Amino acid sequence: xxxxDNLHVAVGDNKVLNGLTLEVPTGEVHAIxxxxxxxxxxxxxxxxxxxxxxxxxxxxxxDGKDLLALEPEERAHEGVFLGFQYPVExxxxxxxxxxxxxxxxxxxxxxxxxxxxxxxLTLVREKMKLMKMDESFLxxxxxxxxxxxxxxxxxxxxMLVLEPKLAVLDETDSGxxxxxxxxxxxxVNTLRSPDRSxxxxxxxxxxxxxxxxxxxxxxVRGKIARSGDKTLALELEKxxxxxxxxxxx
Amino acid sequence: MSAPQATPKLAxxxxxxxxxxIAAEFAGAGHGPDEPQRQxxxxxxTEVGLPxxxxxxxxxxxxxxxxxxxxxxxxxxxxxxxxxxxxxxxVGKSRYVFVDGVFDAALSSPSAQGGVTVTTGAAxxxxxxxxxxxxxxxxxxxxxxAAHKGALAGDLRFALLNEAxxxxxxxxxxxxxxECKICVELVFVATTEAKAGASYPRVSFKVDANARxxxxxxxxxxxxxxxxxxxxxxxxxxxxxxxxxYRVQQTGARAMWFDTLTAKLAENAKYQVHMVNLGALxxxxxxxxxxxxxxxxxxxxxxxxxxxxxxxxxxxxxxHIAPNARTDQSFRGIAGGRARVAFNGKVxxxxxxxxxxxxxxxxxxxxxxxxxxxxxxxxEIYTDDVKCNHGATAGKLDxxxxxxxxxxxxxxETALRLLKWAFLEDVxxxxxxxxxxxxxxxxxxxxxxxxxxxAASQDPLAAAPVGATMGASHTTHGQAGNGSPRxxxxxxxxxQTEKR
Numbered sequence: 187x188x189x190x191d192n193l194h195v196a197v198g199d200n201k202v203l204n205g206l207t208l209e210v211p212t213g214e215v216h217a218i219x220x221x222x223x224x225x226x227x228x229x230x231x232x233x234x235x236x237x238x239x240x241x242x243x244x245x246x247x248x249d250g251k252d253l254l255a256l257e258p259e260e261r262a263h264e265g266v267f268l269g270f271q272y273p274v275e276x277x278x279x280x281x282x283x284x285x286x287x288x289x290x291x292x293x294x295x296x297x298x299x300x301x302x303x304x305x306x307l308t309l310v311r312e313k314m315k316l317m318k319m320d321e322s323f324l325x326x327x328x329x330x331x332x333x334x335x336x337x338x339x340x341x342x343x344x345m346l347v348l349e350p351k352l353a354v355l356d357e358t359d360s361g362x363x364x365x366x367x368x369x370x371x372x373x374v375n376t377l378r379s380p381d382r383s384x385x386x387x388x389x390x391x392x393x394x395x396x397x398x399x400x401x402x403x404x405x406v407r408g409k410i411a412r413s414g415d416k417t418l419a420l421e422l423e424k425x426x427x428x429x430x431x432x433x434x435x
Numbered sequence: 436m437s438a439p440q441a442t443p444k445l446a447x448x449x450x451x452x453x454x455x456x457i458a459a460e461f462a463g464a465g466h467g468p469d470e471p472q473r474q475x476x477x478x479x480x481t482e483v484g485l486p487x488x489x490x491x492x493x494x495x496x497x498x499x500x501x502x503x504x505x506x507x508x509x510x511x512x513x514x515x516x517x518x519x520x521x522x523x524x525x526v527g528k529s530r531y532v533f534v535d536g537v538f539d540a541a542l543s544s545p546s547a548q549g550g551v552t553v554t555t556g557a558a559x560x561x562x563x564x565x566x567x568x569x570x571x572x573x574x575x576x577x578x579x580x581a582a583h584k585g586a587l588a589g590d591l592r593f594a595l596l597n598e599a600x601x602x603x604x605x606x607x608x609x610x611x612x613x614e615c616k617i618c619v620e621l622v623f624v625a626t627t628e629a630k631a632g633a634s635y636p637r638v639s640f641k642v643d644a645n646a647r648x649x650x651x652x653x654x655x656x657x658x659x660x661x662x663x664x665x666x667x668x669x670x671x672x673x674x675x676x677x678x679x680x681y682r683v684q685q686t687g688a689r690a691m692w693f694d695t696l697t698a699k700l701a702e703n704a705k706y707q708v709h710m711v712n713l714g715a716l717x718x719x720x721x722x723x724x725x726x727x728x729x730x731x732x733x734x735x736x737x738x739x740x741x742x743x744x745x746x747x748x749x750x751x752x753x754x755h756i757a758p759n760a761r762t763d764q765s766f767r768g769i770a771g772g773r774a775r776v777a778f779n780g781k782v783x784x785x786x787x788x789x790x791x792x793x794x795x796x797x798x799x800x801x802x803x804x805x806x807x808x809x810x811x812x813x814x815e816i817y818t819d820d821v822k823c824n825h826g827a828t829a830g831k832l833d834x835x836x837x838x839x840x841x842x843x844x845x846x847x848e849t850a851l852r853l854l855k856w857a858f859l860e861d862v863x864x865x866x867x868x869x870x871x872x873x874x875x876x877x878x879x880x881x882x883x884x885x886x887x888x889x890a891a892s893q894d895p896l897a898a899a900p901v902g903a904t905m906g907a908s909h910t911t912h913g914q915a916g917n918g919s920p921r922x923x924x925x926x927x928x929x930x931q932t933e934k935r
Contacts, residue, residue, distance in 0.1 A: 234842050237834070262844035274839045278857025284843065287853075291844035327857075328839075344843065 187211045188233075188352055188383050193244035195225075195232055195408075202228045204408035205244070210352075212249075213380040217394055217419060218387045220405035221427045226387045227271060229405070230356040233385070234268035235261050248352055262288075263295035265351025265382075269341040269358050276328040281340070284328050285310060285347055292348055313346040316376060318369050334361035342373035353377065354385045359393035371396030391423040406434045450481045457481075457506050461599060464507040476598035485592055492590065495748040495777045495809065496719045500629070500691060504663045508602055509535055509632030515658040517542060517624060523685075526651055526871045527617030531555065534624045536635040537603040542622075550613030550646070554606040589723025589752055594695035597635045597667035604637030607650070611643040611673075617868060620651040625686060629663035636666040642676045644701075649679040651871060656714070660687025666694040672704040674728060679707050681871055685714040685878060688743075692718040702728030702757070709866055711875055712739040712747045713882050722751040726760040726788075737766040738862040740855075740882045741774030742803075748777040755783060759790035766797040767862045769855055769883070770806035777809035782823065784816040791818070795825040800832065800858050802851075832858075852883050 188210040195203035202225045210216045220226050232239050233246065235258035246253040253261055276284075290300045301309075314321065317339045329337050338358055345353055355374065359367055374384065374397045386397060394402070394416060402418040403410045404427070411434035412418065422430070450458065461477050468474060485501065486493040514534055519542055522532065531553060532542035538555035545553065605621055623636035640650055656662055664686060672678050686692050692715040700706050712718050724733050739747040753762045768776035776799060784791045799808030812825035832854050840850035859879065866872040 236838055236842075257847075258838060258841040259844055259846055259850075262842055268842050270839065270842075274833075274835045276836050276839065276854070276857060278860035279840075279853050283853075284840070284845075287845055287849065288843040291846065291849075295844075348844070 187249060188385070189245075189247045190229075191245045193229075193232070193246065194242045195228055196240045196242055197228070197238065201242075202239075202408055203232070206405070206409050208403065208410060210383045210385060212351075212383055214400040215378060215384040215386065215397060217399040217402045218385060218405055219389070219391075219402060219419065219422060220411075221431065222389075224405040225408040226405055227356055228408075230268060230271075230354045230385070230387050233261075233352075233354050234258060234266060259291070262348075262350075263292060267345050267348055267350035267353045269338075269345060269353065269355040271356040271358075271360065273329050273332075273337040273341055275330050275332070277330045279328050280325055281328055282310065282324040285324075285344060288344065289347055310343075310347060313343055316346065317343045317373055319343060335363065335366040338362060338370055339366065339373075342370050346373060346377060349377070350382065352383050352385070354387070356387045357389065358386070359388055359390065367393065368396060391419040394419045404430050406431050409434075451484050453501060454481045454484050457596070457599075460506050464600075466599075473599050476595045480592065480595040480599060483592055483595070485596065486590070492750050492779065493719075495775055496717045496746055500717075501663075504629045504633060504691070505631055506596070506600060506633050506663075508537070508600060508635060509627040511537065513627070513631070515626050517626070517657055521657050522622055522624070523653060523655065523874060524870075525620060526868060526874070527620045527649075529553075529618065530620045530622060531605055532622045532624065533603060533605070533636060535627055535632065536601060536623070536637065538605075539624075542624075548613075548615055548618060550610040551615065551618045551648075552608040552610075553619055554608075556603055589695075589697060589754075590721050590750070591695060591697070591723075593665055593693045593721065594667040594697070597637060597665050597695070600633065601635035601637045601667070604635075604639065606639045607641065609640075609642040609646045609648050609676075611645055613643075613646040613648060615648055616679075617649045617651055617871075621653065623652070623654045623664070623666070625654070625656045625662035625664045625690065626658040628659045628661050629691060634662055634664045636664065636668075638666075638668040640668070640670045640678075640680070642670075642672050642678050644673040645675045646673075647677045649681070649868065651681045651683075651868070653683045654686050654692065654714075656687030656690055661689035661716075662687060662691070664690060664692045666692070668694070668696045670696070670698040670706065670708075672698065672700050672706045672731075674702040674704055676701075677705040679709070679867060681709045681711075681866065681868065683711045683713070683871075683875060683878075684718055684720075686718070687714065688716060690715040690717075694718070694720040695723075696720065697723045697725075698733070699725045699727055700731035700733060700760075703730045704728055705732045707734035707736065707865070709862075710735075710737045710749065711863075711879075712737070712741075712749070713878055715747075716744065717746040718748070719746075720749045720751075722749065724751075724753045724762075726753065726755050726757055726762070728760075729757045730759045730761075731757060732761040732763075734763045734865075735765075735780070736763075736862050736865050737768070737778055738859050738879075739766070739768040739776050739778070740771075740859070740879060741769070741776045741806075742771040742882065743774060744772065745774045746777075747774070748779075750779045750781070752781045752783070753793070754785070755788040755791045755793070756785050758788050759792075760788065761791075762793040762795075764793075764795040764797070764812075765862050765865075766799075766810065767859045768799045768808060768810070769802055769858065770799065770808050771802035773803065773805040775807040775809070777811075779809075779811045779813065780825075781813040781815070784814075784818055784821050784823070786817045789818050789820040791816075791821040791823065793821070793823045793825075795823075795827070796861075797825075797827045798858070799829040800855065801830065802832070802855065852880070855883050856880075 190208040193206040404412045529546045530544045532539045625634040735751050741747045764780045766778040770776040782793045795812040797810035799810045808829040810827045
């Protein structure tokens with residue numbers, strides 16, 4: 187279970203999260219919504235340990251383990267996965283190499299031997315099929331020259347291969363056309379299981395038609411202003427965020 | 436039009452203390468007036484002197500240790516025993532090994548190949564140095580150059596020193612129409628302390644029309660790692676011929692390595708030189724390419740990884756004399772520790788060299804807080820109707836890339852190594868000989884491991900890149916700047932013309 191308690195985060199002098207408290211039990215999918223600048227992406231990045239954010243108070247634990255004490259790579263080993271809103275291009279490092287290195291890093295942490303080359307390729311091919319990705323992706327540089335939609339699919343592919351305990355998807359739906367959205371949602375749904383939690387950060391209700399959340403939270407000025415079930419997302423779609431902001435004020 | 440830099444001014448001043456000592460050592464080694472070619476080289480060297488750090492194009496390499504060098508090659512008796520296993524694994528079928536500049540038959544494994552003639556014991560064969568009037572057995576340079584008076588000879592001062600003292604060398608001649616991916620592999624081994632004797636590798640590589648060939652040239656140290664090595668290589672590519680030249684410098688940790696490469700290309704000739712610099716305390720390459728024939732094409736590809744206190748400095752001049760010729764210069768350098776890695780790429784487009792197409796992409800990566808990168812594209816254009824692009828960047832590793840890899844669970848050291856690897860990839864991937872590439876990649880991995888360890892001990896996320904502005908020189912120190920932490924995208928500018 188992911189437990190965030192009274193989290194305060196600043197970027198420079200700018201206070202972005204102001205006492206955010208949230209619990210995501212194992213097996214559940216929670217959507218984090220909210221207006222621009224409410225701190226959604228900051229939350230995603232802080233969970234993954236991106237430098238540049240100062241946690242001034244509060245705690246984050248995953249199954250009792252203090253995430254804030256861990257380096258980004260250690261969090262990954264503990265099963266945290268961040269799907270980037272803007273996946274970075276890394277020319278010269280090929281996709282299949284990264285996938286394998288990432289998988290082996292996770293296996294090493296669990297005391298498992300390196301993955302067998304044949305098994306690995308079988309696994310990757312199966313997941314790529316699910317994500318409707320062409321095999322030529324494997325030999326290309328990481329996200330190099332990928333379209334926006336291809337990059338997002340690649341994020342989900344990595345997630346499927348790594349099978350994280352906690353998946354944090356930062357606006358994975360942005361920039362996707364309806365077909366790509368279905369593919370990506372299908373990928374996320376495949377990963378739903380009683381042993382993992384998913385945090386979906388999103389602007390729009392659209393994604394939640396395909397990945398139906400157990401809970402929806404609305405972030406306003408760095409804290410949860412309102413929580414509800416999936417109907418809250420529908421209400422936000424209809425009424426906008428203003429009423430929540432007003433209520434929070 | 437003034438002839439740009441390159442040609443050393445003829446000094447009327449008397450010999451410097453250094454050249455005076457060189458002349459004395461030369462005389463002491465028993466070189467008499469019966470060796471006119473050596474004498475001429477020595478006289479020319481005495482006249483122009485060796486470069487000093489006051490020279491604009493020589494400011495990176497520390498030249499002061501030259502004062503302690505004994506310039507005469509060592510005698511054969513003092514050589515250490517070298518086993519073939521001490522040498523890099525052979526690539527190709529025909530290997531020639533030179534120890535302290537002298538051919539070693541026992542270590543070599545030459546194999547006859549149709550159309551390829553290799554002669555050793557060639558010091559008397561001919562002038563490698565371009566300025567010299569191609570006498571004797573190696574007409575190499577004179578013929579073509581004479582037809583193009585005023586071609587930039589380039590900076591040949593260290594080549595003159597080589598010519599005065601070299602006792603051996605490889606003369607390779609490839610006959611018309613010959614095809615072989617790797618005709619010859621040359622291995623130059625230095626074994627002697629600089630204060631006891633110098634090593635003078637020397638190569639003349641002459642490729643006749645329509646041949647398509649490759650040459651590997653490697654430089655290593657065995658025994659002492661504190662050698663003085665001064666290498667002179669002359670390449671001539673005849674019309675419609677195509678040459679791949681691979682050069683790998685892996686000399687010892689305290690070695691001084693000087694290198695002068697000249698290449699002349701005839702009509703429609705293609706020459707690609709791949710220069711990989713890994714070793715030496717200080718390594719300096721001076722490259723002079725003359726595009727004498729229409730539609731000739733040169734590729735100068737450099738990869739350099741320096742750590743600790745290493746200095747790697749390359750000065751590459753391409754002189755566009757004939758029309759419609761092409762230049763492609765790519766450099767990727769990584770400086771870790773307190774290393775300094777420099778690449779100065781100069782392209783001169785002569786009057787009449789219309790249709791020139793030149794592209795320069797020079798990039799440096801800082802991997803240490805006290806490291807320095809200097810990448811400098813220079814263009815001098817004396818004609819219209821040319822296409823000259825250049826891009827130069829110097830900076831640190833991209834934080835976003837690093838975080839992305841870390842977030843996937845890669846440990847910091849692996850992630851840094853991978854990003855450096857990726858940085859070099861553009862240039863290393865051009866090596867078309869799989870076995871050689873494998874060996875180079877292995878050496879690079881070893882070298883990168885070291886600098887990765889260094890970088891990891893600092894905080895690479897507090898990185899400070901330095902942007903590049905066009906046309907200027909790009910010098911980046913580890914300590915500099917606070918800007919956004921990414922390597923700037925390369926930019927291309929339209930031809931920059933300097934009218935004289």
